[in-house]
Amino acid sequence: MVGLIRKVLVANRGEIAVRIIRACKELGIKTVAIYSEADKDSLHTRLANERICIGPSTSADSYLDMHAVLSACEVTKADAIHPGFGFLSENSRFVKICEKLGITFIGPSSDVIASMGDKAEAKNTMKKAKVPVIPGSDGIVQNPIEAKVMAEEIGFPLLMKASAGGGGRGIRIVNNMSEVESQFTAAASEALSCFGDAGIYMEKFIENPKHIEVQILADKKGNVVELGERDCSLQIKNQKVLEETPSASKVLTPKIRKMMGDTARKAARAVGYEGAGTIEFLLDDDGDFYFMEMNTRIQVEHPITEEVTGIDLIKWQFRIANGIPLDFTQRSIRIDGHSIECRINAADPSNGFAPSPGKITKLHFPGGKGVRIETAISEGSVISPFYDSMIAKIITHGKDRNEAIAIMYRALNEMQIEGIKTNLEFQRNLIRNKEFLKGQYNTGFFKNIYRLYK
Numbered sequence: 001m002v003g004l005i006r007k008v009l010v011a012n013r014g015e016i017a018v019r020i021i022r023a024c025k026e027l028g029i030k031t032v033a034i035y036s037e038a039d040k041d042s043l044h045t046r047l048a049n050e051r052i053c054i055g056p057s058t059s060a061d062s063y064l065d066m067h068a069v070l071s072a073c074e075v076t077k078a079d080a081i082h083p084g085f086g087f088l089s090e091n092s093r094f095v096k097i098c099e100k101l102g103i104t105f106i107g108p109s110s111d112v113i114a115s116m117g118d119k120a121e122a123k124n125t126m127k128k129a130k131v132p133v134i135p136g137s138d139g140i141v142q143n144p145i146e147a148k149v150m151a152e153e154i155g156f157p158l159l160m161k162a163s164a165g166g167g168g169r170g171i172r173i174v175n176n177m178s179e180v181e182s183q184f185t186a187a188a189s190e191a192l193s194c195f196g197d198a199g200i201y202m203e204k205f206i207e208n209p210k211h212i213e214v215q216i217l218a219d220k221k222g223n224v225v226e227l228g229e230r231d232c233s234l235q236i237k238n239q240k241v242l243e244e245t246p247s248a249s250k251v252l253t254p255k256i257r258k259m260m261g262d263t264a265r266k267a268a269r270a271v272g273y274e275g276a277g278t279i280e281f282l283l284d285d286d287g288d289f290y291f292m293e294m295n296t297r298i299q300v301e302h303p304i305t306e307e308v309t310g311i312d313l314i315k316w317q318f319r320i321a322n323g324i325p326l327d328f329t330q331r332s333i334r335i336d337g338h339s340i341e342c343r344i345n346a347a348d349p350s351n352g353f354a355p356s357p358g359k360i361t362k363l364h365f366p367g368g369k370g371v372r373i374e375t376a377i378s379e380g381s382v383i384s385p386f387y388d389s390m391i392a393k394i395i396t397h398g399k400d401r402n403e404a405i406a407i408m409y410r411a412l413n414e415m416q417i418e419g420i421k422t423n424l425e426f427q428r429n430l431i432r433n434k435e436f437l438k439g440q441y442n443t444g445f446f447k448n449i450y451r452l453y454k
């Protein structure tokens with residue numbers, strides 16, 4: 001590819017680092033892997049053209065160490081950084097430093113990330129742009145007294161959410177006025193220790209909504225397209241378990257789907273968005289939908305959108321950064337068939353999905369038509385307790401939902417993994433669950449159908 005980026009430092013690990021390195025190889029961009037001691041022999045470290053150690057194995061923070069990452073960039077003379085997801089991907093301070101140093105950050109500008117990364121601030125921005133938002137506080141709630149006034153206005157149940165939160169963490173439900181003060185204090189101190197920011201905002205708890213998100217691509221020439229939705233309603237503790245596109249929900253009529261797509265494009269335009277991004281909405285049974293947050297990065301579940309659109313989102317992130325305009329229009333995008341992703345986690349379902357580190361003694365991944373595997377693990381890999389428990393994604397693509405499900409069931413049965421505890425059997429049960437097969441599920445699925453949590 002003729003362009004400005006010749007060498008990129010991949011500031012991540014695991015399957016997403018591998019996914020990015022593979023895209024770079026196809027684009028003719030050289031790659032630099034960063035790794036902690038624990039990841040010395042991992043696949044991303046081996047696949048990259050160059051590798052550089054950024055920290056000790058006993059630290060979960062290596063990949064969060066801005067100075068180490070930037071030094072690695074300087075030493076290897078990389079001209080760009082792809083952040084993947086998690087870690088520094090939505091850290092506007094980091095992106096600002098990249099901008100100052102003349103390093104191309106694969107993502108939107110630091111200003112856009114700052115305005116969207118703070119979730120309370122993002123809701124205000126969206127409200128001004130006339131995008132419907134979940135009713136709640138306008139911005140951060142300063143103290144318990146203000147929290148009580150706000151609670152009176154919103155009603156119960158309500159949620160207290162960390163404005164800097166992510167990955168399903170930092171969210172608390174409050175059922176009545178007597179809980180407000182203690183929950184506010186606890187939420188603020190938890191937010192400070194987890195995200196380095198005590199900011200809490202409050203919003204109405206929507207009962208059993210659907211989590212529907214819209215994928216956006218925006219180039220530097222002002223073209224903004226949406227690539228359809230992903231239904232991510234199947235969540236445990238606010239964390240996604242299985243995602244599919246298109247959504248099978250009857251609530252999401254063609255008219256509402258179009259409205260959500262148009263709203264997502266409007267939201268992206270309102271902040272001058274560039275690159276790949278996702279607008280997350282909650283959709284209720286009446287067909288009303290509300291902006292929840294924008295993720296200014298590539299997402300875990302991006303492959304299902306790639307499967308049905310045929311568009312490589314990671315490659316487009318690079319092309320957009322290089323100033324190349326989109327070579328397709330909204331009208332030319334076609335949704336072909338159906339795609340599902342199952343997240344395979346090193347987690348123990350019989351112990352509240354607690355992380356289950358250890359050595360993988362036996363491993364077989366499924367293959368065949370319609371199956372795509374995104375992973376960095378292999379037989380003999382050691383799953384470290386320091387990092388996220390998601391270790392593989394199985395993605396299937398079929399001509400319709402039934403076929404995508406049949407392929408997934410076949411693939412999950414073919415997969416073998418031994419030595420650590422995983423949610424593989426849990427996913428096998430989920431994919432043939434009668435209520436799942438009907439497609440009419442919402443975020444209350446595991447609570448209401450599986451009676452998993454109260």
Ligand code: ADP
Binds near residue numbers: 087168
């Ligand atoms: P997605 O939003 O892409 O579907 P998740 O919400 O599960 O996926 O988050 C993506 C990854 O980034 C996960 O590994 C999660 O642990 C991590 N992550 C996301 N946001 C944060 C954050 N603010 N702090 C820490 N980790 C985060």
Ligand code: ADP
Binds near residue numbers: 207235
């Ligand atoms: P994160 O940044 O951690 O991804 P989100 O704001 O996207 O946090 O919320 C994560 C999940 O929590 C949502 O997908 C949804 O299931 C649930 N949730 C968040 N806000 C609400 C709400 N106001 N009402 C009901 N459920 C909510």
Ligand code: MG
Binds near residue numbers: 280293
């Ligand atoms: Mg979210």
